[in-house]
Amino acid sequence: MKISHLAALAISAACLAACLALPAQAQPAPGKILRVVPHSDLKNLDPVASSIVITRMHGLMIYETLFAWDAGLNPKPQMVESFSTSADKLTWTFTLRPGLKFHDGQPVTTRDVIPSLKRWMARDTIGGKLGEYTEGMQAIDDKSFTLKLKRPMALVPFALGSAVGQIPAIMRESDATSDPMKPISETIGSGPFRFNKAEWRSGAKVVYDRNPDYVPRSEPADGLSGGRVVKVDRVEWMIMPDPATAAAALQTGEIDIWEQPSQDLVPVISRDRNVKIERYNNLATQALLRPNQLHPPFDNPKARLALAYATDQAEFMAGGYGDEAWWKRCNSYFICGSPDGTEAGAEIFGKPDLAKARQLLAESGYKGEKLVLTSSMDIPAIGRMAEVAADSLKKAGFNIDLQFSDWGTVTTRQQNRGTTDQGGWNLFVTTASGATMQSPLTNIGTNMACEKAWAGWPCDAEAERLRGAVVDAPDDASRKLAIEILHRRLAEVQPYRVLGQFDQPYARRSTVVGVLSAPVMLFWNIEKN
Structure with a gap:
């Protein structure tokens, strides 16, 4: 996919205005259930407090944002009629x-929008950057x-439509004014589900x-972006941690979609x-x-x-x-293959150098602490990569205690x-979508604030x-x-060790159509024949 640079992201008001809503019609009344095996169980319900993918998927089901990215990651008006x-x-x-109204029947007003944006700006990478430019709302x-800036920032619609990290979900005022550092347990949005x-x-x-x-x-x-038309009565996420069980359920028709099939089972299904x-x-x-940089040795x-x-x-x-x-x-x-996909300065990490790793580890002051x-x-791929990490790092002199639990x-x-000893951690392996990591503005891992x-x-x-210099360019x-300088x-x-990149497929029954191209799997527009 070709993604334009700053000029395309900073779409002019005139261009965006052409995408504004025409008279809309109410949703159809379908009568089907879509059953999906997601990549993990849902434990965290607040898409502003948590950036993990399953919580973001949940957030996009029930909340909306002022703008929304199309398949090319260009922002289009969503809750906004004009600007x-x-x-x-x-x-x-x-x-x-x-x-626009919340699931409890109350209308969505600016009393909800402004605190929602403030809460998001306190947590998210791109939201925080927009917050630095914001004088007030x-x-x-x-x-x-109105949103008043201290200095111009052309990427305002792009930021307000973010579908990565913590999303700028518009919540009720009572939820949005809560402590941004404490997850909410309420789930009242204004979205299609x-x-x-x-x-x-x-x-x-x-x-x-x-x-x-x-x-x-x-x-x-x-x-x-566009019409979030729901064509099924309900969506059920069936939690199946065992890949073989999920594969069998897909083949028998017990489920309709397997969001992230294990690659070793793709040839079978x-x-x-x-x-x-x-x-x-x-x-x-x-x-x-990802290392924890609050504590030794990774503070060095x-x-x-x-x-x-x-x-x-x-x-x-x-x-x-x-x-x-x-x-x-x-x-x-x-991300290699994206417009910003430079490897400048990182070419030396093409192959491991255990002697160099041991030297640096000794110079950091590490003395073999667990x-x-x-x-x-x-998520089997993540678990297997964690095992590779434990083995590789032990060879370089790290004393690794690999601890497994459920993903939640x-x-x-x-x-x-x-x-x-207080329940914290030193390292974890994870994955993040290309849409999240392809830009210095959205890459949650390179935010060093x-x-x-x-x-x-x-x-x-x-x-x-240097990240600010990218925004100001x-x-x-x-x-x-x-x-490149950044x-x-x-x-x-x-800030973290890049472990490579991969293409994540999904699997569906042939009776399912209408899956959209997006940073995460979406469940509107899908039909089950």
Whole structure:
């Protein structure tokens, strides 16, 4: 997929205005259930407090955002009906489209929107960057508000439509004014699905009912943008941690979609003529090894550099994803094959150098203390890569304690900032979509803003200065140079070790059509014949 640079992301008001809603019609009344095996169980319900993919998928089911990215990652109006910018580009004025109301029947107003955006800006990578540029927000009336900037930022619609990291979900005022550092347990949004909390069974099933009161936009669905028309009565996420069980359920028709089939089973299920193997994301997914930089030894960049020298991407990719047809080596933080996919400064990490890793580890002051690597086999590829990590790092002199638990526990533990004897951690392996990692603005792992950063909490003022230079770049050429300079700095300070990138397929029954290309799997527009 070709994704344009700053000029395309900073779409003009005139261009965007052409995408605004035409008169909309209420949802149809279908009568079918779509059963899906997601990649993990849902434990965290707040898409602003958590950036993990399963929580983001949940958030996009029940909440909406002011703008939404199309399949090319270009922002289009979603909850917004119209907007304008002042001549000096410092004041943006937005008006909400009619018919927006929460699942409890209350209308969506600017009293909900403004605190929702403030809460998101306190947590998210791109939201935090927008927050740095924001002087203030003020309601004009219930449907219109202004966002005043300290200096121009052309990427405002792109940020407000973000579908990565913590999403800018518009919540009720009572939820949005809560502490952004504490997850909410309420699940009242204004989106096309309602969360059925009464039928939620942790570890077994998650249920979403079609919202009969939702009025979609009239444009055709395009990625996350356009009309979110729900064509089934409900969506049930069936939790099946065992890949063989999920494969069998797909082949017998017990389930309709397997969101992330285990690559070693793809050849088996693809032989079934009633099963289709496809991709819903046009950018490769990145695998990464994340160190906790609050505590020794990874508070020292030399110990983090040792991770890069101690690891071979091919071992991780083969361990997690098998056939090389599905993966490739890549030392770009911003995804090889994307417009920002430079490997500047990271070329030296093509092959492991255990002697160099041991030298750096000794220079960091590490003396063999036990390091907790937390992981889960609920997502088999991640669990297998964690095993590769433990083996590789032990060879370089790290004392690794590999601890397995369910994925929900792993992701909850990731938020613990304490030492390991306080329930904290030192390392984890995870993956992130190409849409998340392809830009310095959205890459959650390269945000090195200390306590405002993602789990691992890297802190580097120079990297943050250089990330700001990318946002401020006046044209594509200067932006490209700014990204290269930033990438060289990241290669030095290693906010995380890039483990390579892979193509994640999904599997569906042939009776299912309408799956959209987007950063995560979406469940509107899907029909079950």
